[in-house]
Amino acid sequence: MRIVGIVNQKGGVGKTTTAINLAAYLAASGKQVLVVDLDPQANATSGLGHRGVTRGVYDALGEPTRTQDFVVGTSQDNLSLLPATPDLAGAAVELADTPYALRDLFAGLAGYDVVIIDAPPSLGPLTVNVLAAANALLIPLQAEYYALEGIAGLMDTVDRVRAGLNPALRVLGIVITMFDGRTNLALQVEENVRAHFGELVFWSVVPRNIRLSEAPSHARPVNQYSPLSSGAAAYKRLAEEVMQRVQKI
Amino acid sequence: MRIVGIVNQKGGVGKTTTAINLAAYLAASGKQVLVVDLDPQANATSGLGHRGVTRGVYDALGEPTRTQDFVVGTSQDNLSLLPATPDLAGAAVELADTPYALRDLFAGLAGYDVVIIDAPPSLGPLTVNVLAAANALLIPLQAEYYALEGIAGLMDTVDRVRAGLNPALRVLGIVITMFDGRTNLALQVEENVRAHFGELVFWSVVPRNIRLSEAPSHARPVNQYSPLSSGAAAYKRLAEEVMQRVQKI
Ligand SMILES: Nc1ncnc2c1ncn2[C@@H]1O[C@H](COP(=O)(O)OP(=O)(O)OP(=O)(O)O)[C@@H](O)[C@H]1O
Ligand SMILES: Nc1ncnc2c1ncn2[C@@H]1O[C@H](COP(=O)(O)OP(=O)(O)OP(=O)(O)O)[C@@H](O)[C@H]1O
Ligand SMILES: [Mg+2]
Ligand SMILES: [Mg+2]
Numbered sequence: 001m002r003i004v005g006i007v008n009q010k011g012g013v014g015k016t017t018t019a020i021n022l023a024a025y026l027a028a029s030g031k032q033v034l035v036v037d038l039d040p041q042a043n044a045t046s047g048l049g050h051r052g053v054t055r056g057v058y059d060a061l062g063e064p065t066r067t068q069d070f071v072v073g074t075s076q077d078n079l080s081l082l083p084a085t086p087d088l089a090g091a092a093v094e095l096a097d098t099p100y101a102l103r104d105l106f107a108g109l110a111g112y113d114v115v116i117i118d119a120p121p122s123l124g125p126l127t128v129n130v131l132a133a134a135n136a137l138l139i140p141l142q143a144e145y146y147a148l149e150g151i152a153g154l155m156d157t158v159d160r161v162r163a164g165l166n167p168a169l170r171v172l173g174i175v176i177t178m179f180d181g182r183t184n185l186a187l188q189v190e191e192n193v194r195a196h197f198g199e200l201v202f203w204s205v206v207p208r209n210i211r212l213s214e215a216p217s218h219a220r221p222v223n224q225y226s227p228l229s230s231g232a233a234a235y236k237r238l239a240e241e242v243m244q245r246v247q248k249i
Numbered sequence: 250m251r252i253v254g255i256v257n258q259k260g261g262v263g264k265t266t267t268a269i270n271l272a273a274y275l276a277a278s279g280k281q282v283l284v285v286d287l288d289p290q291a292n293a294t295s296g297l298g299h300r301g302v303t304r305g306v307y308d309a310l311g312e313p314t315r316t317q318d319f320v321v322g323t324s325q326d327n328l329s330l331l332p333a334t335p336d337l338a339g340a341a342v343e344l345a346d347t348p349y350a351l352r353d354l355f356a357g358l359a360g361y362d363v364v365i366i367d368a369p370p371s372l373g374p375l376t377v378n379v380l381a382a383a384n385a386l387l388i389p390l391q392a393e394y395y396a397l398e399g400i401a402g403l404m405d406t407v408d409r410v411r412a413g414l415n416p417a418l419r420v421l422g423i424v425i426t427m428f429d430g431r432t433n434l435a436l437q438v439e440e441n442v443r444a445h446f447g448e449l450v451f452w453s454v455v456p457r458n459i460r461l462s463e464a465p466s467h468a469r470p471v472n473q474y475s476p477l478s479s480g481a482a483a484y485k486r487l488a489e490e491v492m493q494r495v496q497k498i
Contacts, residue, residue: 010290011370012261016395040372041259041402043395086402092373093345121260121370123289123338145466146265146292153290153335183459185466210432217394217434 002246003106003115004172005134010150011121013142014177016043017212019118021232022138024221025239027079031113034071035081038102038130039120040091042084048074049219056083057105058091064105075220080112088126095125099165103133114246123157131158132165136172136249138242141193143179143186148193172245175238177206204237251495252355252364253421254383259399260370262391263426265292266461268367270481271387273470274488276328280362283320286333287351287379288369289340294332297323298468305332306354307340313354324469329361337375344374348414352382363495372406380407381414385421385498387491389455390442392428392435397442421494424487426455453486 006019019035027033036057037044045053050072060067060082071080095101106115119130131137137158141147151174162169174197180186194201206212209231215222222232255268268284276282285306286293294302299321309316309331320329344350355364368379380386386407390396400423411418423446428435443450455461458480464471471481 010261011259012391041395041399043398046398047395089372096342122373124341124371124373142261144462146290146296149292149295150290185459185463210434213393214434 001106001109001112001115002136002249003117003134004136004138004242004246005117005119005130006138006140007119007127007130007154008139008141008150009121009123009127009154010142010147013147014140014206015121016047016118018138018140018175018177018206019044019116020047021212021222021235022239022242023079023116024076024223025236026114026243027076028223029239029243031078032111033079034112034115035079036115036117037082037084038088038117038126039084040086040089041120042088043216044118045081045083047216047219048081048221050081050083053083053085056085056088058085058088060105061091061095061101064108067105067109075224092125095129099125099128099132102129106133128161128165131161131169134166135168136170136246138172139174140177141174142177143189145185145189148189151193170249171200172242172249173202174200175202175204175206178208179205180208202238202241204234204241206231206234206238250355250358250361250364251385251498252366252383253385253387253491253495254366254368254379255387255389256368256376256379257388257390257396257399257403258370258372258376259391259396262396263389263455264370265296265367267387267389267424267426267455268293268365269296270461270471270484271488271491272328272365273325273472274485275363275492276325277472278488278492279327281327281360283329283331283361283364285331285364285366287337287375288333288367289335289338290369291333291337292465293367294330296465296468297330297470299330299332302332302334305334305337307334307337309354310340310344310350313357316354316358324473341374344378348374348377348381351378355382377410377414380410380418383415384417385419385495387421388423389426390423391426392438394434394438397438400442419498420449421491421498422451423449424451424453424455427457428454429457451487451490453483453490455480455483455487
């Protein structure tokens with residue numbers, strides 16, 4: 001089972017959008033996929049069509065052997081969800097001393113080829129749990145100045161976790177998101193990030209595409225909401241690249 | 250002294266962009282303004298031209314009487330900054346039990362007409378300190394589905410803080426950001442939010458405008474980087490509306 005964490009402490013860079021749509025294309029290609037929503041905002045949960053959920057990953061962290069009881073289905077075959085609930089907001093304080101709570105939850109889980117974890121925009125205990133549980137990280141990088149500035153700090157944190165909590169942690173890659181090729185800023189960010197991180201950067205680049213931000217209000221991943229859109233095509237390519245890299249871990 | 254917190258737990262909605270550019274136009278109109286960067290990402294700090302800063306708001310929280318020693322200038326007259334530093338990331342744990350640390354810092358501060366606080370994308374101890382210290386809140390709302398979904402939860406948190414930690418807390422207003430009038434989504438979000446929150450919503454709407462995302466890489470607020478842009482015009486109008494509302498508190 002591959003456990004892929006979608007992390008970046010910078011807010012609004014496309015973590016949830018990447019988690020949902022990457023997972024959907026992996027599932028559509030026949031993999032058994034579980035999305036875990038570890039963000040108290042519960043955007044991945046609502047983007048996959050679940051509102052007002054009362055049981056989810058918070059409960060599973062308390063009773064790991066019952067995790068499968070809290071998993072729900074989605075509109076996409078082969079795609080399941082372990083939802084976020086409001087009490088997850090309190091978990092940050094409770095998890096401060098147990099960085100392996102999420103890893104222990106996965107130790108007892110079976111039946112999935114890939115687990116995709118959506119993390120909140122912070123480097124607090126919830127994200128530390130993701131870094132300690134994942135064997136691969138996918139880092140969405142918005143083609144903007146502040147997002148680029150924050151990436152070095154994130155990589156330092158990943159190095160520290162690899163040196164301590166999780167020696168098996170690898171960065172699967174960096175994916176450029178919300179890319180608008182008509183702006184110099186986006187072109188500069190791409191040039192800068194490829195020069196700096198080389199092969200770590202996926203060739204697939206996700207363009208800014210309104211269909212990606214409309215899809216959540218229809219509770220469908222983009223492969224179902226607007227399969228011919230540029231956003232859908234980008235996530236389909238990304239899923240293929242991810243599977244190539246995941247095989248090599 | 251008016252203390253305005255720029256808050257929203259949703260990431261990437263324009264908190265930092267609003268903090269910097271609103272502050273710049275208030276300062277340009279003759280008000281003495283202090284921006285306080287309470288986000289460990291330190292985007293407001295770098296957006297105002299300060300990198301590699303080693304002393305700032307974290308130090309001031311520890312030695313409130315020396316706050317003015319840590320304040321730095323900016324390229325804009327009448328605009329000062331209390332910067333974020335990397336050790337602020339550790340403050341979240343330290344501040345969990347002291348929700349009034351920031352309020353106590355401001356109690357000893359003088360010489361400013363308006364303080365603008367940039368908060369991180371979470372409802373953790375740093376943001377709680379902002380809610381406990383501010384007398385007015387300005388909520389940037391990105392014209393997107395997930396951002397709209399999260400606003401009800403934020404308002405509940407504000408009500409709880411008003412009922413407990415800070416009875417004087419008022420919502421100054423909600424400002425719609427990154428508005429692209431060519432998309433149905435943005436029009437629907439605006440219609441929805443004005444129907445729901447009425448006069449709380451500022452008439453000034455900040456359009457999506459590339460000059461706003463270019464300005465930070467030039468370490469200048471938008472009134473200096475691109476004063477004729479649509480983004481600059483929107484923040485100038487917003488500053489005028491804010492001053493009208495602030496007089497009434
Ligand atoms: N490529 C894209 N084109 C257009 N809109 C996008 C794209 N990717 C994401 N969005 C929209 O931008 C907003 C931010 O994306 P998203 O919520 O996925 O980011 P996030 O990193 O998960 O945010 P947070 O830090 O709050 O968790 C959302 O409203 C989403 O619908
Ligand atoms: N109106 C706008 N038009 C175009 N780009 C914008 C606009 N407002 C903000 N941006 C850009 O969008 C990104 C997100 O904005 P910003 O960083 O201000 O949001 P934030 O809420 O402070 O994010 P975080 O949650 O990470 O603190 C930044 O790269 C910024 O330059
Ligand atoms: Mg998210
Ligand atoms: Mg910010």
